[in-house]
Amino acid sequence: MGAPTWAPLRPCHLLLLLGIFLFLLYLSSWHLQLSLSACVWGGHSCPWLGETLPEEEEEKEEHVPVSAPTMTLKTPLPLWGEEFNIRHVQRAFKDSLTPRGEILLREYLHGWRQLTKFMDALGTAFGLISQETQSKITIMQQHQDGHHGLHYRTVQSMVNFELASGLVGFQTLPATQPPSGCRTLLRLHRALKWLELFLHKLGTSQKDDKPYQMCLDTYREALAPYHSWWVQHAAALAFLAMPSRQELYRIIFTRQEKQAAQAIVLTTVESLGRVYNVTQDVYSAHGMLELP
């Protein structure tokens, strides 16, 4: 008596709604995974986003098996297989900058491999961006291992070589050509700014600060301007999977290092910042900050 007639139906409605929601979530995550990674970094055509970027076969070169490594190791570098260690990031980026202000690409890429380990350690939050970063590293590695490898010793020598040979691709590249080192490095360069800002926030954060918010704020500042509306929202969604601040520090440091944790993060940020600034100057001097 007096009970509304719709009351017994409510659980059914809820279940139905939940089902539809989960189904949509499943569909969208599946769809995003397939399509997003292809156009996160721009330069790709993203038909489902309605973008009209020129067709560019960027991934084409990436699956060509790399011939036997021809790198001549002068200084021993830590093995790739090791777990993430922020000291390796710091050292690699520090070593990449010579006293004459050149950026050594081998060390730079080594630093990036460490940074992708960091992103991978954070789980799905950075998954998309980590994947794209790795493909950029692969392209750069192929330039280094290729015929003109000698020109890819430093950022400066690469820029000079590609400018002189007309390889930069200020408008677009012919589909038959691999993406230029300049435009590939530019993608890494922009992402480096983001990680620099994020690690700086993390290194200066207080106990109750939320990594999700730090991540989102720095992403909006450094990377979002280069991404489409859809990618920006997908990235923001993915950041929700960020671990807590405490968990982040656990990932970055072993137990003994906890005391010096923030200091190490900030030293690393300093190294990233120096390398970023030099790269920025080189690119800006040649009007290459907006390469497609």
Ligand SMILES: *[C@@H]1O[C@H](CO)[C@@H](O)[C@H](O)[C@H]1NC(C)=O
């Ligand atoms: C990089 O350049 C910015 C802007 O010029 C400057 O504020 C910052 O201190 C520089 N960073 C480093 C590590 O030199």
